[in-house]
Amino acid sequence: MTTDYISRIRRFHRAVTSEVGLLDSSFLGRGRPLGPARVLNAIGGGRTEVSEIRSYLSLDSGLLSRLLRGLEGEGLIEVEDGETDGRRRSIRLTLAGAQEYAAYEALSDAQAAEILGKHAMPEKLLAAMDLIATALGKERIHLEEADPRSTAAQACMSAYYTELSSRFERGFDVALSCDPDASDMERPRGTFLIALSDGLPVGCVGLKGTTKGYGEVKRLWVSQEARGLGLSRRLMTELERIAQDVGIELLRLDSNSALGEAVALYRKTGWTEIERFNDDPYPDLFFEKRLARSWSG
Amino acid sequence: MTTDYISRIRRFHRAVTSEVGLLDSSFLGRGRPLGPARVLNAIGGGRTEVSEIRSYLSLDSGLLSRLLRGLEGEGLIEVEDGETDGRRRSIRLTLAGAQEYAAYEALSDAQAAEILGKHAMPEKLLAAMDLIATALGKERIHLEEADPRSTAAQACMSAYYTELSSRFERGFDVALSCDPDASDMERPRGTFLIALSDGLPVGCVGLKGTTKGYGEVKRLWVSQEARGLGLSRRLMTELERIAQDVGIELLRLDSNSALGEAVALYRKTGWTEIERFNDDPYPDLFFEKRLARSWSG
DNA sequence: ATTTATACCTGACCTAAGTCAGGTATAAAA
């Protein structure tokens, strides 16, 4: 019972295909096969060029052409020749098309609400979905440099603060900590990295440039559902690469013994413990790592 | 970001269809379309009669016939007339068919292993899958009377004990508790109910018959992943129905204030708190409920 | 014994989805 993970995965598989198949076939509720419905959704989602739609839905060129002719015949889309390139064509929803698209959106929303309605604690269900989506989409998680003032970055950091509050016995108050200025975590002095899984931010780390002869690693965070996928290591590796890139030769960071996984990672990846180098009240562990000089520097 | 549950469900949907679609199309790895592969799997899974397969896969009678003729032509199955009913026909895998089925099983296992291999904590991933499969399959959860000595029942009870150990500050040791004898939780004096979600036991409750003028409710448990689906209420309702059925007019139970949800349920469903009626060291709350006399009694 | 229902089969037909080989107009490279 406990070790039979295969039957558990199959059970998941069955549940999800019967239910998600239902989600898919909800597209059928409007008397249109899946193909054209998907194309309409791609267009409504903001994709305008034929080639864009083709690669997004990975459709054969001929097939897409026919589907587009069909939607055109229904009066849902209009096709016009590209402005800069006469070969390319761009697609626009007509008024009727926009209405039809909105109807599909509404169907999709209703389905989502129905699934959540099955549970007294929908947040638990969503958390499980996030975990699975993130794990299955592991290969598609990509790192991106972002403005630390952006919505996504702010969301990461506030999740990070929440995490610290729950981890530290005394709680955590950003105001008391050495809060790095956003401009210190931007090129050319530093950077801020976000890990995105299909659009959802699931991790971050900041590189703070200083004038003290070293760069500082700040705000390393991986969301609950993305843990166990080796993401913090990926974030740190990329951060070190960028640090070298901007000419930093020595990195420092402060941490806390309550953050066991992070500390273990530092120890495993070439960081050495050093004496306290700041007066932030929260950290009780301090590390540094010397980087190989960048060939370009 | 936080309230946008629809985009989170869609993200889950995308992840799962691309990955589980992969699981489905793994069936294609053996040069056979999905249809016949599904039929072969149904037969390998122990379904022998044509009508059984038809309803399991919800296939049209004509379509299934053709698929069976195909598999027969490949030499994978043998069809023979039913023994008791000459209209029914039963299907058997040939040696080649059994090998082919085994090959599909191996493919499926490999896929499962690959998915789990993506995660450093596969148990977490499986738990999330269980949660989702159970929630999506909520309507298909059914209650079943079972022998309290059966594997499924024992699995439920040991999960129940583990739960109690973690809930009670002093832990929990069955040996010290009033452990009901299996024979007390069987017809005609009592019963043992199991909730099954697609074969997986996700909850239980026992009705213990006594000679003291009342029946006792024991071992009400709902697994972590099935909480929030109203299952304990369903179990209790069914248990009370059976209690009436076997002629019990008064039910009693003991519980503990550490089991908040359960206690809240009792209070909400017509149970009244009474004085201690046993000397079990664990419970600190005692309830009883008078049942309407069964019309058949 | 006759009628009705059931279980499975067959043939004819349909739709969705996709592949593939050209074809046409435009853009970019030589």
Place this chain on the structure above:
DNA sequence: TTTTATACCTGACTTAGGTCAGGTATAAAT
């Protein structure tokens, strides 16, 4: 300017999956 590549389109064809109207043999009901 000629050649080559690109973007899209069209027509012919294929496969998978499925529906539907009978047909045949057997079982159950009357």
